[in-house]
Amino acid sequence: MLGIxxxxxxxxxxxxxxxxxxxxxSSHARGRPEIDWANWKDVRPAAAICPTGAIxxxxxxxxxxxxxxxxxxxxxxxxAEVDKAIRMTxxxxxxxxxxxxLIFIARYCLNDDGTHHRHLDGPxxxxxxxxGNSPPAPAASLDSLGRQIEQRADQIFGRxxxxxxxxxxxxxxxxxxxxxxxxxxxxxxxxxxxxVASPRHADLLLVTGPVTRNMELAxxxxxxxxxxxxxxxxVGACGCSGGIFGVNYATRGAVDAVxxxxxxxxxxxxxxxxxxHGILLAMGRLQRESGH
Amino acid sequence: MNLSHVSTDLRPVxxxxxRRFQGRLESCVAPRANEVYFHAxxxxxxxxxxxxxxxxxxxxxxxFADDARAGDEVFHLYYVLALDAAHxxxxxxxxxxxxxxxxxxxxxxxxxxxxxEREVQDLFGLKLVGHPNPRRCTLHDDWPEVYPLRKDFDxxxxxxxxxxxxxxxxxxEGEGVFQVPVGPVHAGIIEPGHxxxxxxxxxxxxxxxxxxxxxxxTEKRFESLPLPHCVRLAESISxxxxxxxxxxxxxxxxxxxxxxxxxxxxxxRSVCLELERLYNHIADIGAICTDVxxxxxxxxxxxxxxxxxRVNEHLTGNRLLRGMACLGGVRFDxxxxxxxxxxxLVTELRPxxxxxxxxxxxxxxxxxxxxxxxxxKPEVARDLGVVGIAGRASGFDHDLRRxxxxxxxxxxxxxxxxxxxxxxxxxxxxxxxxxRESLSLIDQFAANLPEGPLRAEVGEVPADRVALGCVEGxxxxxFHWIRTAPGNRLARCKVKDPSLQNWPALSEAILGNIIPDFxxxxxxxxxxxxxxxx
Numbered sequence: 001m002l003g004i005x006x007x008x009x010x011x012x013x014x015x016x017x018x019x020x021x022x023x024x025x026s027s028h029a030r031g032r033p034e035i036d037w038a039n040w041k042d043v044r045p046a047a048a049i050c051p052t053g054a055i056x057x058x059x060x061x062x063x064x065x066x067x068x069x070x071x072x073x074x075x076x077x078x079x080a081e082v083d084k085a086i087r088m089t090x091x092x093x094x095x096x097x098x099x100x101x102l103i104f105i106a107r108y109c110l111n112d113d114g115t116h117h118r119h120l121d122g123p124x125x126x127x128x129x130x131x132g133n134s135p136p137a138p139a140a141s142l143d144s145l146g147r148q149i150e151q152r153a154d155q156i157f158g159r160x161x162x163x164x165x166x167x168x169x170x171x172x173x174x175x176x177x178x179x180x181x182x183x184x185x186x187x188x189x190x191x192x193x194x195x196v197a198s199p200r201h202a203d204l205l206l207v208t209g210p211v212t213r214n215m216e217l218a219x220x221x222x223x224x225x226x227x228x229x230x231x232x233x234x235v236g237a238c239g240c241s242g243g244i245f246g247v248n249y250a251t252r253g254a255v256d257a258v259x260x261x262x263x264x265x266x267x268x269x270x271x272x273x274x275x276x277h278g279i280l281l282a283m284g285r286l287q288r289e290s291g292h
Numbered sequence: 293m294n295l296s297h298v299s300t301d302l303r304p305v306x307x308x309x310x311r312r313f314q315g316r317l318e319s320c321v322a323p324r325a326n327e328v329y330f331h332a333x334x335x336x337x338x339x340x341x342x343x344x345x346x347x348x349x350x351x352x353x354x355x356f357a358d359d360a361r362a363g364d365e366v367f368h369l370y371y372v373l374a375l376d377a378a379h380x381x382x383x384x385x386x387x388x389x390x391x392x393x394x395x396x397x398x399x400x401x402x403x404x405x406x407x408x409e410r411e412v413q414d415l416f417g418l419k420l421v422g423h424p425n426p427r428r429c430t431l432h433d434d435w436p437e438v439y440p441l442r443k444d445f446d447x448x449x450x451x452x453x454x455x456x457x458x459x460x461x462x463x464x465e466g467e468g469v470f471q472v473p474v475g476p477v478h479a480g481i482i483e484p485g486h487x488x489x490x491x492x493x494x495x496x497x498x499x500x501x502x503x504x505x506x507x508x509x510t511e512k513r514f515e516s517l518p519l520p521h522c523v524r525l526a527e528s529i530s531x532x533x534x535x536x537x538x539x540x541x542x543x544x545x546x547x548x549x550x551x552x553x554x555x556x557x558x559x560x561r562s563v564c565l566e567l568e569r570l571y572n573h574i575a576d577i578g579a580i581c582t583d584v585x586x587x588x589x590x591x592x593x594x595x596x597x598x599x600x601x602r603v604n605e606h607l608t609g610n611r612l613l614r615g616m617a618c619l620g621g622v623r624f625d626x627x628x629x630x631x632x633x634x635x636x637l638v639t640e641l642r643p644x645x646x647x648x649x650x651x652x653x654x655x656x657x658x659x660x661x662x663x664x665x666x667x668x669k670p671e672v673a674r675d676l677g678v679v680g681i682a683g684r685a686s687g688f689d690h691d692l693r694r695x696x697x698x699x700x701x702x703x704x705x706x707x708x709x710x711x712x713x714x715x716x717x718x719x720x721x722x723x724x725x726x727x728r729e730s731l732s733l734i735d736q737f738a739a740n741l742p743e744g745p746l747r748a749e750v751g752e753v754p755a756d757r758v759a760l761g762c763v764e765g766x767x768x769x770x771f772h773w774i775r776t777a778p779g780n781r782l783a784r785c786k787v788k789d790p791s792l793q794n795w796p797a798l799s800e801a802i803l804g805n806i807i808p809d810f811x812x813x814x815x816x817x818x819x820x821x822x823x824x825x826x
Contacts, residue, residue: 004588004651014595026602028630030609051517051524076524076615088609165481169506171822172483173531173612179481179575180601183594197479213454214432214505215484218476244525249440249449250509269531271611 015187023273029090030075036085037106037123042115046079052244064110070094070102071240074268095265095278101125160192164202168219169212173269174236180272204231209239210251211258223259231282233263240264299325302380305348326380327760334386350375354771355408356786357416359443376695381760388418397423404677415441430504432458440512447512459502464490476505483821494806499799503824510826514785527614530823532572535564536765538617544761544772545619549753555742557621558700563737564613566730569766571600573723576818580720583812584661592648603637621747638731649724662717666813668801670712678797680768680790682817685722686714692764704736719816752780789823
């Protein structure tokens with residue numbers, strides 16, 4: 001017993017100070033890809049090498065619409081290997097409140113040889129005003145976001161948000177990282193967040209996918225069993241978009257094909273930092289929607 | 293036939309089989325030194341497998357089908373046998389006519405292939421004859437009559453939402469007997485599956501499993517992707533074994549292409565495989581402690597797991613080692629500072645891990661819950677063909693790293709821990725021993741890291757080549773079998789995760805134990821649902 005105590009004391013505090021401080025991530029980590037939209041010459045090699053179709057294009061009337069869908073991206077970095085206009089950053093905080101906010105579209109003039117030139121506009125996200133090169137939640141705002149969230153969570157939930165995790169078809173990669181949220185390094189309980197055993201005790205469903213045909217009903221029932229107000233967070237490339245599995249005879253694809261989703265956390269799998277970012281974002285949304 | 297390029301270990305077996313079944317073998321092909329295929333008629337299957345088992349101690353590791361109607365006008369069934377002592381694989385290929393789509397079951401003789409035979413029945417519509425329990429397996433009971441792995445079934449077929457019965461469970465009756473259903477959505481952060489416990493008082497009389505809730509059509513999906521993209525799909529078969537599955541897949545493709553990854557890549561692959569083993573074993577050791585309420589030990593284990601995942605990210609860009617594997621080698625080289633981080637990890641983990649183990653060994657209340665709990669007897673394990681950690685804890689002296697050296701394991705001597713007791717404590721002990729061995733292996737690999745290129749050019753693989761790739765993942769042996777198609781694609785990819793083999797053993801190990809011990813028994817196996825269901 002004394003030995004156990006001694007070990008705890010000698011180990012000291014290992015908990016990250018995120019979100020007060022930016023995430024402590026290796027410079028080699030692959031996070032959100034950054035594209036030099038203005039000088040991009042040819043989307044085709046990147047689109048061909050992308051395993052999940054996160055980079056795609058359409059052509060019409062001498063123009064080419066190029067699309068990057070972060071919800072599909074598995075952060076493999078293969079596109080950056082074939083295209084100098086793309087660079088992998090180590091930014092892991094990509095969560096957004098709408099799938100459309102993770103989609104970036106740019107328009108170019110098409111050349112005869114198949115390349116494109118003259119950046120016409122973009123990147124824009126559908127239905128939103130044009131954005132700069134670095135779209136979702138800049139890390140600098142997170143400190144204040146984190147503090148706001150803590151205050152709001154305190155008001156609404158009395159310092160507690162209960163999460164029910166639902167694996168609706170994942171490969172278990174997301175689960176490996178979600179389990180990490182309970183580790184002393186991320187320690188979600190410091191935000192008053194608890195993982196609970198039953199959806200009836202939950203405020204938020206953390207759903208990984210793709211939603212399989214065999215889990216569709218279980219997911220719906222779990223959603224129905226969760227009392228209002230409730231939040232749903234779709235986790236990982238598969239949960240956000242169907243990922244590399246897509247829609248097929250055995251899967252329904254993205255979580256939002258089955259139940260409404262409040263926040264999307266891209267990644268394959270999203271790191272604990274990315275998960276934390278998304279969950280905090282979701283808590284902020286709940287506040288707004290519940291009319292405070 | 294010419295056996296000159298068959299390995300000297302395997303050749304006597306091939307010669308004996310050729311003599312023994314003379315006149316009944318249509319042909320024999322040996323695409324690789326340790327991979328030989330016999331072609332015969334269906335009526336040879338039972339005798340062939342039984343003979344190899346009795347005379348050569350062969351293990352029937354996987355059974356699967358392949359829709360070859362386009363070329364050969366038949367379905368093919370493959371029976372893959374591993375000859376551990378001869379370090380090779382013998383496969384029997386037999387045709388199944390589309391006019392009489394049925395095949396005889398071997399599950400009475402080889403209990404370990406019970407589920408795999410039913411998978412063939414579900415996914416190819418080939419009817420099992422003489423199977424002890426020929427019910428649906430991969431597709432839940434009330435799925436429509438579809439055969440997804442047939443070539444005339446489109447991957448993108450949209451089926452209506454599932455309705456009806458998933459599984460007709462057996463009734464267990466008697467005074468005081470009641471049944472406890474659990475799942476598919478579980479209480480913890482784990483994958484979905486349904487367990488039906490039949491109990492009399494506290495002890496479990498019978499446990500039925502209903503899995504395949506996360507069947508994602510993965511094997512069919514392989515057939516729709518260009519070969520390089522398939523590596524990314526292989527990483528998503530079982531997330532905790534991302535690198536092992538991707539590497540097993542790469543091995544299969546490289547063997548089909550006749551290419552070997554360069555020396556440096558093979559060593560880097562081995563280090564990554566050991567890192568995957570390390571973080572999973574340490575996480576499991578912690579989780580086993582949590583399931584018997586020793587949470588402090590788990591907190592230390594989770595801290596160490598996080599330490600390893602961060603080094604994984606520093607070395608490969610991804611915490612689960614994703615993106616590192618590629619056909620012909622690996623994608624990223626490690627510079628001096630990255631190798632230093634790896635060395636520091638090993639140096640730091642040794643005393644940390646020792647102190648974690650000492651903490652567990654010093655807790656008599658923890659040991660009391662682990663010892664004699666969830667016993668899997670060696671004879672039961674052998675009958676079910678249990679592999680990996682669970683197999684080694686129940687007397688099965690086997691490890692592909694030693695018996696079928698892949699990656700760079702031919703350059704080291706892997707010590708394989710084997711125990712006969714088969715309880716939770718010994719499944720934990722196998723992990724403890726293997727963590728220490730992994731640390732030693734990483735040291736050895738890092739000390740002898742050859743210079744040179746990272747990948748060999750694989751190019752376009754010609755159509756209709758078959759190849760078997762294997763890797764000893766942290767959980768057990770992983771097999772990927774492929775047949776190539778024109779245009780650098782696959783006609784078939786069979787994935788065999790060790791979990792598929794080991795699930796039935798959990799039903800045996802829990803018998804006579806109490807339900808409150810189920811979580812810890814289950815965790816001591818820690819099987820992958822996704823790897824099983826695919």
